[in-house]
Each structure stands twice: as C-alpha cells, then as structure tokens.
C-alpha cells in the first residue's frame with residue numbers, strides 16, 4: 001500500500017512538472033523575422049572596374065588598366081643594377097635578355113603585397129643540365145627567390161626546380177613549355193609582418209601559376225632562400241623585384257611583358 005502511495009506521489013509530481021514546462025513553452029516572445037534573400041546581400045562598396053588584358057602575338061596577357069608596367073618591350077627605365085645605375089641588359093624586339101656580365105637587375109619601385117605577371121623564355125638551343133640550364137630567378141621583395149629554370153626534360157633537386165620557392169618548397173607540378181616557347185608566371189604575394197624583436201609575426205606567402213597551372217598554393221615562405229644553409233629571418237619592409245643574372249654557362253634567358261598590381 002505504501003509503495004502504491006509513493007508511486008502516486010511520483011505521478012502527481014511528474015504531471016505538475018510537465019504542466020509547468022508546457023505553460024512556459026506557451027509564453028509569447030517576439031518572433032524572429034523570416035529571412036529573405038536580400039537580407040544577406042550587400043551592394044556597397046562596389047569593386048573598381050578593371051579592364052582585363054588580351055592575348056597578342058607579343059604577349060600572352062597584356063596588362064590590365066590598373067597595373068604598373070615594369071617592362072613593355074621598349075626600355076629598362078623601371079630597372080637598375082645593384083649599384084642603383086641604369087640596368088644594362090639587352091633590349092631587342094620587345095624582349096629583354098640577361099647580360100651575364102652586368103649582374104642582376106631590380107625594379108626602382110618597391111612593393112609590399114602584389115600580383116606580378118612575367119613571361120620568360122629560354123633559347124631553343126639551350127644546353128646544360130640541372131641548375132646549369134637557363135637559370136634565373138625572381139626575388140620577391142628582394143628576399144625570396146621563385147626559381148626560373150629550364151626544367152623541360154631536365155631534372156634537378158625538386159626544391160630547386162622551376163617554380164620552387166628556392167631550397168624550400170617544390171612546385172606542385174612541372175608545367176614547362178619547350179625551350180624556345182614562352183612561359184608565363186603569375187605570382188600573388190603577401191608580404192610578411194614582423195615582431196619588434198625581429199621574428200615573423202606572419203610569414204610571407206606566395207601563390208604561383210605557370211602557364212595557367214597552379215604550382216604554389218598560398219605557400220608559406222619560411223625565410224630567405226639561401227643557396228647554402230637554411231632559411232633566415234631578416235626583418236624588412238617593402239622591397240623591389242629582383243631578376244637574377246645567374247652565372248651558369250648556358251645561353252641567357254629572356255623576359256617580356258612584365259607588369260605588377262599592388263594589392
């Protein structure tokens with residue numbers, strides 16, 4: 001009997017609780033407005049209009065309207081040598097060709113984040129092997145080398161092959177065209193930031209397409225691209241684009257249609 005009485009009490013308490021809960025659920029709160037498509041659409045600020053470039057026989061993609069032209073085939077007025085003097089590479093038929101006796105060349109202007117377009121070509125009759133075959137390089141902010149090399153039927157260490165972040169990260173694929181044909185690099189670069197005591201707060205990153213094929217996908221650059229030893233951290237601000245005059249004995253390579261967009 002006592003057991004039954006306890007069970008009855010339990011039922012009563014349960015009913016009371018459930019009725020309390022259901023009374024609460026019936027209370028009225030303001031209802032959320034139903035979502036409409038336009039509630040998650042915004043119209044300003046409108047992105048600036050940029051007229052894209054076109055393909056011509058002299059360039060795979062001409063510069064868009066907001067680009068800084070670094071080389072349009074006429075002269076090296078945007079470039080200097082290591083001493084700050086006018087760059088002395090050969091300019092002929094809309095193309096600049098490395099003069100290995102004159103050393104590297106650098107842009108006069110310095111850059112932070114950017115999108116860089118550059119086309120390059122090794123001679124059709126190029127000779128040599130591994131790193132000694134059309135070697136050059138594009139130094140981002142004068143610090144980090146993206147390798148330029150003829151890797152068409154030419155093997156070398158993978159973190160030094162065409163499109164590598166030199167001695168750090170190999171390219172995802174080899175997208176080389178034959179010697180004598182033009183290769184296109186499109187490089188998207190984000191500059192690093194540094195702590196007060198000279199460490200990376202954020203590392204530089206690079207995305208690279210060669211001939212429209214992805215080689216580096218937002219790759220973290222670990223530090224300087226040293227020929228000997230490991231990457232170093234060297235705090236820096238904006239820097240020029242440097243093109244390498246490499247001492248390998250093969251015939252020199254050429255560049256054309258170089259433009260850059262600040263980001």
Ligand code: MG
Pocket residue numbers: 135136137145147148244246
């Ligand atoms: Mg190189």
